[in-house]
Amino acid sequence: MYIKSATLISFIVSAFIGSSTVTAQSLGKGFIFNCDDPGVVALTFDDGPGPYTETLLEHLDDANIPATFFVLGSAAKAYPGILKKTFEAKQNHQIALHTFSHANLTSLDAASQKKEIIDAAEAVDDIIGKYPNYMRPPYGECSEGCGKVMEENGFLVIQWNADSNDWRYKEKSVDERKAVPLQNIMNEIKPKSPTKDNFIVLQHDPDDISVENTVKFIQEFSKAGYKFITVADCLKNKVTPYKGVAAKTAQAVAVNGKFADAKTPDAKAPAKDPAAKDPAAKQPEAKDQPKTKNDKPKKNDNGNKEKDGENKSAFPATNENVGAEANSAPIIKSSALVSLLGGAVELK
DSSP states (O other), X not given: OOBOOHHHHHHHHHHHHOOOSOOOOOOOTTOBOSOSSTXXXXXXXXXXXXXXHHHHHHHHHXXXXXXXXXXXXXXXXXXXXXXXXXXXXXXXXXXXXXXXXXXXXXXXXXXXXXXXXXXXXXXXXXXXXXXXXXXXOGGGOOOHHHHHHHHHTTOEEBOOSEEOOGGGGTTSOHHHHHHHHHHHHHHHHTTOOXXXXXXXXXXXXTXXXXXXXXXXXXXXXXXXXXXXXXXXXXXXXXXXXXXXXXXXXXXXXXXXXXXXXXXXXXXXXXXXXXXXXXXXXXXXXXXXXXXXXXXSXXXXXXXXXOOTXXXXXXXXXXXXXXXXXXXXXXXXXXXXXXXXXXXXBXXX
8 A cells, every 4th residue: 555645755755754845756766855065055046047146146145155056048038138147257157957848757758858858958958058958857856767868968967955935925915925934944944053954955957036135144154153055065066967078077077967078088089099088177168069969859850949038037937836735845855754654655
């Protein structure tokens, strides 16, 4: 007998690990939920770029901290100038992917999953000249089959361990939209210590109140003693943020996937060139390298049917508030808990 109710699972897990603001996410092989070292925070923003992203960039510039943006391909095409401004900011923000249309990947077949992420990657590459290696699935949902598609196409799946839940309060008063997400984050900070804990924080830059709250989040994390870095840096660049860009460390190996920059030498380098053997050696940027089948997958023959200008709403219709009930349960990470329950819970 399997228990499929998100409400019941949430109740059982809460009894063992306590309450949490972290909503349910797929627990695929190699998916990332935490940074490698304690004392760091990776602020991440989904669903952009949008009309409030420039304001967010100003806040980050004032604090002189970097962030990671999981962008929609459709939004990138709608706001190419803002995406380029984000990428060119002096803080070296990281650009990552959130699919093209914010489709729930678990509801698609493998070919459609691939098209969603490749179309997003190519939309970003067309604007900033870089092809991202990192992605986050909409709603945090990526089945085993989805995880395999991401791995085979060279994308590292990034989840989170601290959720502002900003999307849940869109219909609430302004005061509540400010106060509750802040309290959600404070509930994560207060019981933790920078000597042993780290955070990957989930927010949405097409949400004006979430953008405004970022200033307070920065203040609170700073007071608690945390340092702000990008997701790639919080993973020590074991997987570089973009294809064709040399790793900053000698650990340029795939965490869970076939990453071209980690396994393939520069196409221009002579066979005996030390740079071809040393993953840490400086390589030309992707735009200087010839396009090869190892650089990035080919476009789907069906092409991209999305229209420019879509997803221009202040908060795309297909954001994390869809399927909220399915996202209401906290993450189940403990195999001991599953064992204790006698295998009654089917993890999804």
